[in-house]
Amino acid sequence: MTSALARRDDIAEALALVPPAVDERELVKAARTIATKIAAPNAADVDENARFPSETFAALKEAGLLGIMVPQALGGQGASVACVSEICAALAQACASSGMIYAMHQIKMSSLTVHCLDSEWHRGFMRACAEEQLLLASATTEGGGVGGDMRQSICGVQRDGDMFDLAKDGCLISYGAYADAILITARRTPDAPASDQVMAVMRADQYRLEKTGAWNTMGMRGTCSDNFFFSGRAPAEQIIPLAFADISAQSMLPYAHLLWASVWYGIASDAVARSEAFVRAEARKRPGATPPSALRLAELLTLQQRFKALVVAGIDRYERAKDDADELTSIGFGVAMNAIKISASQSAGEIVNAAFLICGIMGYRNDSPYSLARPMRDALSAPIMINNDRILGNVSNLLAVYKHDASLLR
Amino acid sequence: MKTTIRDILAKHGRLPAPVGGLSDDDDLHAAGLTSFGSVEVMMALEEAFGIEFPDRMLNRRNFSSISAIEQAVMTVQAEEAA
Numbered sequence: 001m002t003s004a005l006a007r008r009d010d011i012a013e014a015l016a017l018v019p020p021a022v023d024e025r026e027l028v029k030a031a032r033t034i035a036t037k038i039a040a041p042n043a044a045d046v047d048e049n050a051r052f053p054s055e056t057f058a059a060l061k062e063a064g065l066l067g068i069m070v071p072q073a074l075g076g077q078g079a080s081v082a083c084v085s086e087i088c089a090a091l092a093q094a095c096a097s098s099g100m101i102y103a104m105h106q107i108k109m110s111s112l113t114v115h116c117l118d119s120e121w122h123r124g125f126m127r128a129c130a131e132e133q134l135l136l137a138s139a140t141t142e143g144g145g146v147g148g149d150m151r152q153s154i155c156g157v158q159r160d161g162d163m164f165d166l167a168k169d170g171c172l173i174s175y176g177a178y179a180d181a182i183l184i185t186a187r188r189t190p191d192a193p194a195s196d197q198v199m200a201v202m203r204a205d206q207y208r209l210e211k212t213g214a215w216n217t218m219g220m221r222g223t224c225s226d227n228f229f230f231s232g233r234a235p236a237e238q239i240i241p242l243a244f245a246d247i248s249a250q251s252m253l254p255y256a257h258l259l260w261a262s263v264w265y266g267i268a269s270d271a272v273a274r275s276e277a278f279v280r281a282e283a284r285k286r287p288g289a290t291p292p293s294a295l296r297l298a299e300l301l302t303l304q305q306r307f308k309a310l311v312v313a314g315i316d317r318y319e320r321a322k323d324d325a326d327e328l329t330s331i332g333f334g335v336a337m338n339a340i341k342i343s344a345s346q347s348a349g350e351i352v353n354a355a356f357l358i359c360g361i362m363g364y365r366n367d368s369p370y371s372l373a374r375p376m377r378d379a380l381s382a383p384i385m386i387n388n389d390r391i392l393g394n395v396s397n398l399l400a401v402y403k404h405d406a407s408l409l410r
Numbered sequence: 411m412k413t414t415i416r417d418i419l420a421k422h423g424r425l426p427a428p429v430g431g432l433s434d435d436d437d438l439h440a441a442g443l444t445s446f447g448s449v450e451v452m453m454a455l456e457e458a459f460g461i462e463f464p465d466r467m468l469n470r471r472n473f474s475s476i477s478a479i480e481q482a483v484m485t486v487q488a489e490e491a492a
Contacts, residue, residue, distance in 0.1 A: 151444075193426045193442030245439055249470065329470035397445070401452040405465050 024083040027068055031087040034059045035094040043095035046222035047374050050215060052178045053098045053222050056091070057135065060102065067130035069109045074123060075130035078113075081255065081322075082315050085262035092266025093273070096378035097222025099266050101175055103259035104223075107252060108136035108183045111199060111240065114251040114322075121237040125181075125201055137179035139230055143170020146194075148386060151248060153197050156190030159236060166200065167231040170212065174225040177211070180204050184230065185244050197244035200234065207232030219377030220385075250328040254318045256386075257337045261311045261344035264382045268351040271375045272304050275358040278370045293358045300354050307347040314340040331402050338391050345382035352379045414458055415479050419443075422450040434476045448473045455479065461486045 039056040046053045060066055069084060070076025084106050092099025109129065116122030128134060140150035158165040166186055173182065181203045188196050213227030240247065275297050282291035317336060321327040352375045356363045363372040412434060420429040423438070424447040432441055443451070451473065456462055463472075463486055472482040 188440075195444050196440055196442060243439065246470070326466075326469040326471055330466065331468040332465045394445075398449055401449055401456065401463060401468060403462075403465050 022068075022072070022077040022079070024077075024079060027065065027077065027079060027083055028086045028090065030063045031060075031065055032090045034063060034065070035090045035098075039091055039098045040094035043098075043374070046095060046097055047219075047377075048221075050217075050221035050224065052175055052224050053095055053101065054178070056095065056098045057101070057178070061133040061135075064130075064133060066105060066133045066135060067109075069106055069113050070126045070130040071113060071117070074126045076126070081110075081258060081318055085258055085311065085315055088259050088262040089266035089269065092263040093270045095222065096263065096267050096270075096375070097220055099263040100220055100223055100260075103256075103263050104138060104174055105136050107255045107259055108138050110251045110255040111183060111247050112201070115242045115247055116240060119237075119241055121235070122201065122240065125238075132180070134180035135175070135178065137173055137176050137182045139168060139171045139173045139176070139182050139184040139228075141170075141172045142168055148390070150185065151197070151245070152194045153185055153187045154194065156187035156192060157198060157200070157239065158190060162236055163233060164200070164236045164239065165231075165233045166202075167229075169229050171228055171230055172213075172225050173209070173228050173230070174223045176209055176226060176228055177224065182207065182230070184232075188243075195245065198239050199244045199247060200239045202232045202234050202238065206234040218380060219374070220381045246329070249334065250325060253334060254314075254321075254328070254337050257341040257344075258311070258314050258318060260382070260385065261314065261340055264344050264348035264379065265307055265311050267375050267379050267382075268304060268307055268348050271352040271355040271372055271379075272300060274363070274370045274372060274375075275300055275355045278359045278362060293360075296354070296358045300351065300358065303347065303351050303354060307344065307351065310340060310343055310347070331398050332405055335395055335398065335402060335404070338395050341386070342383075342388050342391060345385070345388060348379040348382045349376075352376045411480050411483065412476055415455070415476050415483075418451055418454040418458060419476070422454045423447050424450065432476065434480075436475060438473065438475055439470070443473070451479075455483060459483050459487065461490060464489075 034056060038059045039053065042053060042055050065087065068077040068079035071078045088099050088103045091102050112122055112126055116126070141148050142154055144154045146152045146154055155166065155168045166184060168184060168186065176182065181201060183199055183201055185197050185199050187194065188198050208231050210229040211226050212229055215221070215223065215225045279291055279294050279297045282293060314337065321333055327333055352372055355372050359370040359372060362368045362370040365371055366373050416429050419425065423429070423443055426442045452463060452468065461483065463482070467482060467486065472478055
């Protein structure tokens with residue numbers, strides 16, 4: 001991973017109290033240990049029972065890894081997107097659901113760390129995230145025909161003096177029942193246009209979740225992405241001041257697509273590692289002869305390298321654009337991040353699929369150490385997690401004016 | 411130029427409320443301009459003024475108000491004339 005320095009927030013600099021940059025390698029090392037020692041041995045059970053990976057998240061909380069994106073001045077480590085991506089990949093290699101939950105949590109955290117440094121209430125909340133290691137979930141989808149189009153809301157914020165009420169029907173909230181707080185979108189007012197949205201932070205004691213549907217899927221079973229009727233009441237200062245359109249374009253889009261891509265990279269890495277182990281075992285059975293599957297493995301490694309380059313280039317582009325609002329809201333940046341999502345989601349399935357030719361029947365079995373069943377089922381979620389066709393459709397809407405930038409290094 | 415921009419917004423912007431009710435500096439995104447609507451507006455602006463917005467100008471700020479659009483059109487016109 002790149003040696004990106006921890007982000008130093010303005011306030012700390014103003015007070016000349018910039019602590020030494022956190023060694024992000026230590027954070028990644030701690031995550032890898034949790035991935036290997038806790039997430040991996042529980043992954044099969046999480047998958048089989050479609051249950052929340054509670055042991056893994058207890059360990060991540062214990063190690064302080066949930067609050068690492070919080071700026072140092074607010075008690076966190078100001079971890080970079082590169083660091084968080086690496087942790088997502090490490091967790092996903094052991095348990096894809098754990099990696100995805102961690103990614104979704106940090107995507108929510110990015111809305112706070114990128115846009116809420118000037119908001120008193122949200123600064124306090126970020127401190128709490130670091131101190132109490134709060135797990136954040138997202139309620140951006142809605143029933144009533146809105147579905148997964150998170151840039152439209154039906155429900156609106158009902159203001160009542162200094163308080164607001166919010167009720168949202170039919171929203172899918174991943175690990176909603178296990179979250180300490182939910183970031184929820186709604187129209188700015190009940191009468192506002194569907195796309196004029198805000199996002200509010202609500203703590204678990206400020207809302208009620210009524211489960212209306214259970215998550216029973218092929219893969220990513222541990223994310224527990226149940227459907228809920230959400231209703232809550234909280235002080236109006238908990239509404240993020242910036243329009244959701246800006247949050248969506250400037251931080252959610254890049255964080256979501258880069259962290260998801262990192263999770264899918266982790267799933268692909270799991271399949272590659274199983275294939276490598278299979279080929280090594282074959283080689284040891286017949287010393288002096290290269291196993292036929294080694295050629296396929298050589299080919300698989302080129303696919304994995306291509307995937308890695310895609311994600312790393314995306315991280316690099318975000319790092320260079322992150323302080324430039326015009327660049328972050330440009331069509332070109334959006335097209336690039338969407339291209340990363342599409343390409344990464346396809347690569348994950350392609351790589352796991354190719355691994356079957358290497359591991360053969362041992363990959364197809366559910367009970368072999370080379371089983372590719374869970375990675376395959378998990379990888380199949382990638383193209384439909386925000387459907388690739390929806391994304392391509394959104395991009396195609398821009399092509400009447402968009403001209404791609406031909407430079408290699410932008 | 412602002413009149414032309416207002417006409418284009420009314421015709422292509424897909425705004426839920428009449429453009430006449432907006433001041434030159436009102437936030438068009440808050441008024442309901444979606445990304446799809448803004449692309450339609452960009453296309454109509456390119457057509458009406460005979461210009462092409464370069465990639466780096468296709469961002470949210472340049473299309474955030476009637477004044478901002480006017481500024482963006484003038485910038486491209488100046489660049490194309492240079």
